[in-house]
Amino acid sequence: MDVVETTVPGAFVFTPRQIRDERGAFFEAFRDDQVEAATGRPFRPEQINYSVSRRNTLRGIHGVAVPPGQAKYVTCVRGALRDIVVDLRVxxxxxxxxxxxxxxxxxxxxVYVPDGVGHGFLSLTDDACICYVVSTRHVPGTQIDINPLDPDLALPWEFDEPPLMSEKDATAPGVHAALAAGSLANWHDVR
Structure with a gap:
């Protein structure tokens, strides 16, 4: 597996080496020892989630308060996505x-998304399906939502028309409001 750390410390891109032949392909999509070797932290999945989106759907920016925190290992299993991670660690x-x-x-x-880092994506195809392997179970009331169109973040979504978004994401606070509310993780608590 090829592993590259992103511009956001602790976030990594893993690209499996595929074995291809006339039947198709085989690859290891996840190995906990390789994730731990790259990140320096154990990653033990406790929950697996999927979302299916039509083209031009924007989901995120989402994270989980620390504690409990939640690291994610995400991949697109059908279609195509523009995936963005954002460093939200104070x-x-x-x-x-x-x-x-x-x-x-x-x-x-x-993409491996560590605790305290926000995540979102724009679906580039109809019926795009993303899989999230996560380190903690869902705990109601711990989700952190940041408006993905926050001008202070100026994220390069590159959509051609206004994206389809949930009301929750469209009305989520910007990064400075979340910072002022004290809802973001501290860099020293999640390193």
């Missing part, structure tokens, strides 16, 4: 920085 030297990764079923590329 005190991080790259607070507010983002990294864009193209995820599609053919590449099998995966």
């Amino acid at each position: 005190g991080s030297p790259t607070f507010g920085a983002h990294h864009v990764t193209s995820l599609d079923a053919g590449s099998a590329r995966c």
